[in-house]
Amino acid sequence: MEYGIGGGASGGSGGDHHDDSDPHRRKKRYHRHTAYQIQKLEAIFKDSPHPDEKQRLQLSRELGLAPRQIKFWFQNRRTQMKAQHERADNGALRAENDRIRCENIAIREALKNVICPTCGGPPVSEDSYFDEQKLQMENAQLKEELDRVSSIAAKYLGRPVSQLPPVQPIQISSLDLSMATFGAQAMMGGHHSLDLDLDLLHLPVSSTSTTPQNLPFQAINISEMDKSLMADVAGNAMEEFIRLLQNNDGLWIKSSSDGKDVLNLDTYERLFPRANNKNPNVRIEASRDSGVVIMNGLALVEMFMDSNKWVELFPTIISKARTLEVISSGVLGGQSGSLQLMYEEVQVLSPLVATRQFYVLRLCQQIEQGSWAIVNVSYDHLPQIQETSLSSSSHSLQDRCHKLPSGCFIQDMPNGYSKVTWVEHVEIQDKTPTHRLFKDLIHSGLAFGAERWLASLQRMCERFACLMVTGNSTRDLGGVIPSSDGKRSMMKLAQRMINNFCGSINPSNGHQWTSLSGLNEVEVRASLHKSTDPGQPSGVVLSAATTIWVPVSPQNVFNFFRDERTRPQWDVLFNGNAVQEVAHIANGSHPGNCISVLRAFNTSQNNMLILQESCIDSSGSLVVYCPVDLPAINIAMSGEDPSYIPLLPSGFTIMPDGQCDMAVRSRDGGGASTSDSKQSRSTSSAGSLITVVFQILVSSLPTAKMNPESVTTVNNLIGTTVHQIKAALNCTTSL
Structure with missing residues (x-):
């Protein structure tokens, strides 16, 4: 997939050094084509989607555009055409899949009424045989799981599970209920004296607590249809992220108080309408920042796409991260085109602020030579993820966090450094009140915003440089x-x-x-x-x-x-x-x-x-x-x-x-x-x-x-x- 940033994505030194002699690029960073220019370009595109250098120079003279602008217009147009064809193909495949599924259901219903001409009864079906085999396999797996759990329980209880007395129904009184919610009240800021029953006797060395921190790391089965849907979601997120970088649509405005980039919500909702934008309980945190990092772009990309190195790079922000599934590998052994399903917890270094938990799709795309875009977008539609969220009582205490297309754009610089533009865009539905000490820090965007990510990245890259x-x-x-x-x-x-x-x-x-x-x-x-x-x-x-x-x-x-x-x-x-x-x-x-x-x-x-x-x-x-x-x-x-x-x-x-x-x-x-x-x-x-x-x-x-x-x-x-x-x-x- 090709994207044409055209040097206007972040406007820094990382993307301007190649064309300093071009007066059009130096005088005007952004350019909106006229109707005549677009009509002429579209006409040429129908006949020749890949014009050579001579054709681009001729178009440049005729339309008054720089050759680089002509080049990137055709790149963007080819990308749009490719995306349209892919969406059409995906739609046709889904329709064909639905048709085959309906035919399969109809055939199964028809087979139920078939009469055997020899005996007058229903014909022998192979389904019953396979169903029986499936049940036997499931029973064997369940028995193996039961034996494993029984051995663990016997290890910590000191006797076999079969010798335990039967479980009696528990009558929950108001006192019992208050004790059961002790941990929740503690997390929400309640004042309690510590009872002396914080016993670790029944905690295994490697905790098996069924909290969201552990369950996401179990095996997740992803079908080919899910992978196709994930690829579509990630591709659309990349397109939105590129537009957030370019700012041709007036998506970002400068704050009059501190000069920071502030997302224009009216423009954003008009360009990217979503149903939950009107939810009064949803709070938007959006920020953008850019700066120079002492590390080359390819090294940054490799670290960002490795969950272990991702934690190592941001120890003060990421408390835990894990790659749950590699949806697609990169092209020719590289990271471009790599798509992963990841789980991460983002923290503020205080026990008064709960961590934010995300299941994200992370897509890496090389835009051009020396430039990469990495986008993150929340994806929690898998049944295993939804069951984890519903079954965990502690998850109900967490604020609902949904990451809209966010990420970073990396541009190599001649001196071996990189220019990084970071975008953070998150929807937050507060389930618990923010602690009074951290309310201003969080609501100002400093706690989880782009400035903190970029500042931490710059500091850690300096540390790695000093290490060498x-x-x-x-x-x-x-x-x-x-x-x-x-x-x-x-x-x-x-x-x-x-x-x-x-x-x-x-x-x-x-x-x-x-x-x-x-x-x-x-x-x-x-x-x-x-x-x-x-x-x-x-x-x-x-x-x-x-x-x-x-x-x-x-x-x-x-x-x-x-x-x-x-x-x-x-x-x-x-x-x-x-x-x-x-x-x-x-x-x-x-x-x-x-x-x-x-x-x-x-x-x-x-x-x-x-x-x-x-x-x-x-x-x-x-x-x-x-x-x-x-x-x-x-x-x-x-x-x-x-x-x-x-x-x-x-x-x-x-x-x-x-x-x-x-x-x-x-x-x-x-x-x-x-x-x-x-x-x-x-x-x-x-x-x-x-x-x-x-x-x-x-x-x-x-x-x-x-x-x-x-x-x-x-x-x-x-x-x-x-x-x-x-x-x-x-x-x-x-x-």
């Missing part, structure tokens, strides 16, 4: 200067720490947050889970978190947390002892993007160090740290594999509160898209949202449960930390 740069750290550790392999090993260890930290904020596998009654009116939320991964301490881990608002800019809060000189003011674990940075690795252009190894003075644990990574972009920042013993750090510094070094990180996330100073935004010039201007906009916020996260190893025994001492410890730890943070930042006001 050879060089030593600026400070040594015990006289050992890390080699290039040692630097790469340390960066991988820190990245695993970041991934673990982000995963603990919105826990998967069905683990839900439970509200504790914290100190100083601080609402603390806790979650228990078993840790069995090689890179984590083995046992039961308690994750606890809270989010507070402070009237301090995100940049100043970030500087406060990452500065080792101010660490004694908030780190209660070191009792106010000073720390010193003994190793430093830069992983980005911003001085705050770095990995540090810290050593505390005047402590009894001289062999214990702190591994810390701090990172910042326009959407927010992180400061994550973890105690690591000296031998483990030396292993990483020497370049050995750090995969088995146990990590249990804690730290902070800092986000703008969404109430940005409009005067400062207007001063940016309306449409600034560089990282510097974005940084100035984000740090001009009226305040910051700080999420404090601690992870504690409750017990090395896998059968341990929460106890009163653990509740008291985590309450005191978070409550004291929050109090010291507010005192150090001179914050007497709270929300």
Whole structure:
């Protein structure tokens, strides 16, 4: 399939360098053809859909158009003609399929009334034989499934299932009902004291919870008809996405307050009418942003089409992703034309904001040499997906999220970089009230919008670039200067720490947050889970978190947390002892993007160090740290594999509160898209949202449960930390 962007898709340096000598392209970026020009082009197209260069030059002189415009008009026209033929063929095939199905039904009905001429009875049908074989196969599968479940149950119950007493009917009283909805009330912000019945005895090591997080990863059977329908949906989404990029129809307008692109809903609904556009309960989030990324386009495409690398590229945004089915492979071993059905969860790094869950079709299409478009569109029409949504009680607590054609357009640049234009367009039907602390951030589009995706991509690509740069750290550790392999090993260890930290904020596998009654009116939320991964301490881990608002800019809060000189003011674990940075690795252009190894003075644990990574972009920042013993750090510094070094990180996330100073935004010039201007906009916020996260190893025994001492410890730890943070930042006001 061919699409003609014609250099007007995103208007950046990535698409203009080839034709700087063309005066028409330099003077006028967009061009709407006249009726005479279209009539002339259509007449030529009927006779010659693929004009050669001589014919294009002649048309250029006759119509007053640039040769490049002539070329892309014919490309677009051929694409439209191909799509029309494909739709017509698909319609004919569907009609033929329906006709054959009707004939089959009619023949079966007629066979029911056929009389055998020999015996006068109904003829022997082969259907009964095959039906019997089918039932026998199903019975064998069910018996195998029953044996498997019985063995698992016997393992955790201590006796065979056959010896269990019969199940008695449960009478649900009002008290029972309130206890059953305890988890739901906790997620919606209810205040409860943690009961001491958070028992993990009956949780298997690999959770089998029937939540939406697990069910989508089971096998999904997709028929050829479903695949054909998916291809049509994805193709239409790509056409809509291309129009959103070009903006020839006035779909985007500039905001008068901050200069951002805002979707013109009236124009959009006129061009792409949908039935649910009139639903008053549906909220639209639409945003577009563009910028330069330090990675070539083909490498970005490969990472975007790999669900594992997709999570690795966006650890602060994607909490989980999985490719459920490859509908079609790329052309000639490449990614162009590749279509996948994917599941993903999008998060904000706070337990107060529920994740957004999407089943999406992801289509990659190479537009021209050095240019790719990747579109995502929600697809939840499969019976397995609908049954998952209906059967899961926790899914009813999630906001209904439907992704309209969204994605990114990637253009290679001469210096090996790429220009990326990102579009996010989502329909949200809020089922639960948005938490008051995050209402402005979410409704402004900063929480899930294109700016956050692009800023995170730019920062992570800088990190990958630093990973490939050879060089030593600026400070040594015990006289050992890390080699290039040692630097790469340390960066991988820190990245695993970041991934673990982000995963603990919105826990998967069905683990839900439970509200504790914290100190100083601080609402603390806790979650228990078993840790069995090689890179984590083995046992039961308690994750606890809270989010507070402070009237301090995100940049100043970030500087406060990452500065080792101010660490004694908030780190209660070191009792106010000073720390010193003994190793430093830069992983980005911003001085705050770095990995540090810290050593505390005047402590009894001289062999214990702190591994810390701090990172910042326009959407927010992180400061994550973890105690690591000296031998483990030396292993990483020497370049050995750090995969088995146990990590249990804690730290902070800092986000703008969404109430940005409009005067400062207007001063940016309306449409600034560089990282510097974005940084100035984000740090001009009226305040910051700080999420404090601690992870504690409750017990090395896998059968341990929460106890009163653990509740008291985590309450005191978070409550004291929050109090010291507010005192150090001179914050007497709270929300």
